[in-house]
Amino acid sequence: MIYKAKLKKEFLKQKDGYLFILPQMLLFLVFMVYPVFEGLRLSFYNVGFVTKTFVGFRNYIELFKDSIFIKAVLNNLQFVLIVTTLSVVFGLFISTAVFDKTSKYMSFIRGCYYLPVMITMVAFSITWLWMVNPAMGLVSHVLNSIGIQNVNIMGNSTVALYILIVVMWLFNLGEAVILYLAAIIGIPQEQFEAAEIDGASRFMVIRFIIIPLVSPTTFYFVILCFIDVIKVFLAVHLMTAGGPNYATTTMMYLCYQEAFVMNNMGKASAIGMMMFVIVSLLSIIAMTRLKAKN
């Protein structure tokens, strides 16, 4: 009773704030939260254009029996782990290389790496697609000119996936550089001065001052990158259409295929739910490990 009264008092005290967020909260509930629950509901149905039949866990059972889905999950895991690791490593490397240079130089570097983020993924993917086109692309032209004929790097199941990973990494790198530079600039200058007086090398400054102090940024970026990369779709759709022979199919692409090509909204919803579970698991693991380190 006392607790309830205390809660009511607290609520009334903050009511202006709650009322201010109410419109946005309503929109959030309608357009973000409701679709999640609707997706969960649909995943238990066989949904056609005009029919909907309850099938329980059948969509999930079929997914786990489906070798293409397993392949898509493994591809996604590779995407997430490699792109996130590369982005963190290179983001830190570039930021630590330029953080103590002039502001003009820093802005230039920041702008260069952020450029891919500003152009759309569509334009980015189409440019890459043109470069790696086996018959008319820049890469094949260069290879032909040095005597290497008839090479299709996108036709190789392993290489095609890594090309897509590179594309995604370059697309994400700009964000890492921006975040790390902002975080490094925010480190108190005294720390660097003290290190200088103690005769610390640049490597020691990076290892013992910068990396520990930017760890909240690392934590934030890793989670963000997980969520972003696991949803990789446009690059796959435009560059490989999941091929050759499903070698570059990701969960999001499979979800799209099931929903809008195979018209199997139930199975697509089940894939969506699985993505939600995987992102949550990866995020929890990342959160726990980074917290333990700190």
Added chain:
Amino acid sequence: MSKARKILSLVLLVLMVSTTLSMYGCTTNSTTKDTGEKTQVGSKDTKQSQEPVKITLWTAPDWKGVYDPTVAGANYGDFYKFAGKDFVKENSNVTVNVESVPGADRDAKLSIAIQSHTQPDIYVGADFTMFDYVHNGLIVPLNDVITDADKQDIPASIWDGVTANGNIYMFPYYTETGHMALNVDLFKQAGAEALIPKGGANTIVRWTPDEFKDALRAVKKLDGVYPFAFYCGSTQGDTYNILLLEMFGAKLFNKDGTQVTINDANGVKALEFIKSLKDEGLLAPGAESLNVLDVYQLFLNKKTAVSIFNNVNYDALNNGLKAKSIQEPFNIQMAFLPSAGDPMCYAYAMGSVVFDSGNELQTQTAKQFVKFYTNEPYVDASMSMLPLRKSVAQKLLDPLKVKIAESAEFSVSFSQKAPGYLKLRASLFPELQAFMTGQKTAQQALDSYAKNANAILKDGVANSVLLNGKK
């Protein structure tokens, strides 16, 4: 908090809430209006009804402009907008909204629209892409707007292709017909003119798979030119892949369209033949990544000597030569697809289907609009493509275009109105890619496709509203 700040906060809050609610209000109003329309069954004669009707038409990007694609500023869908304006003049209560939808986005856009009940009233597209929607009971028959004169003016084979259970589901307007083309100038350059099958400039010649391969071998020596380009990067243009798989007599389906049979000995032979072209260096590299548009572009850029080629490419070539974006000389010899038996090409009807909106007045108005623009005087616009009406086809001046139109008699029915055809085509390409990258043998790839495809067909037959007589 001071009183003034509290008042200011309150005013801001009221403003924000009222803005949000007014947005919902707008949505609610329009929804109510739609529901109101749906409950009414209007008169079949739209002229008599004054109730506002909004018709939405989606079209594949077919030709630019109204009658002449070369007019400055011409764009896709202009013809339907033009006809829509005239239709509205006669039916003041009707508004027509036209949207051009790229072929690659068609399935996804329609799927989303159907599931959110925002499908267009009319869709202009290829017959084989529309039959999945017919099987699902989403398309209404057009029997009541098609006259005997229409039936006589359009070939019976075309009507067969758009009819099921005695109902006509599409009003055919024009056709897309696919063959092959040889760049005669490149053959001359290679000193291989003799290997072009005899026929002459304005004819469509026949050749066997062996003659086809010999011709490709003869142009292999040309620097910077690939003899031919095969593709299986995506589903678009699958008609050609299917015809190539049928070159030794295999058939995609059995006679009644209930079983996929392409994995027989002749299908395997065809696939191995394609692989032999790759092994001999007669194909552009990367078939597993190339798509149909890449292949067209290679030919128009004079990078391939032989290519798949349809009437749309023929128009693109002529327009390019006229606009000097394609360099002369560019003489072509049209050919059927290589076949050990009868000559093969594809011809599918492009026409209009009407989606069941659930509103009788709207559906009837959509049907009337389809009838309106598929008849005189608007039907002449189909000359921008390849007209299906005999009365219009006889006005064609280009002798090769006349031959292309006539060759439709050799067209192969590849989809056979099978339920789930759109899913079938999506499952073919990964198998072709697996074969072309050496991950599967021809037999394994086709067996795997047949297994998946037959499961899709079985499911399609079981769920077909059309086949189960529910509609």
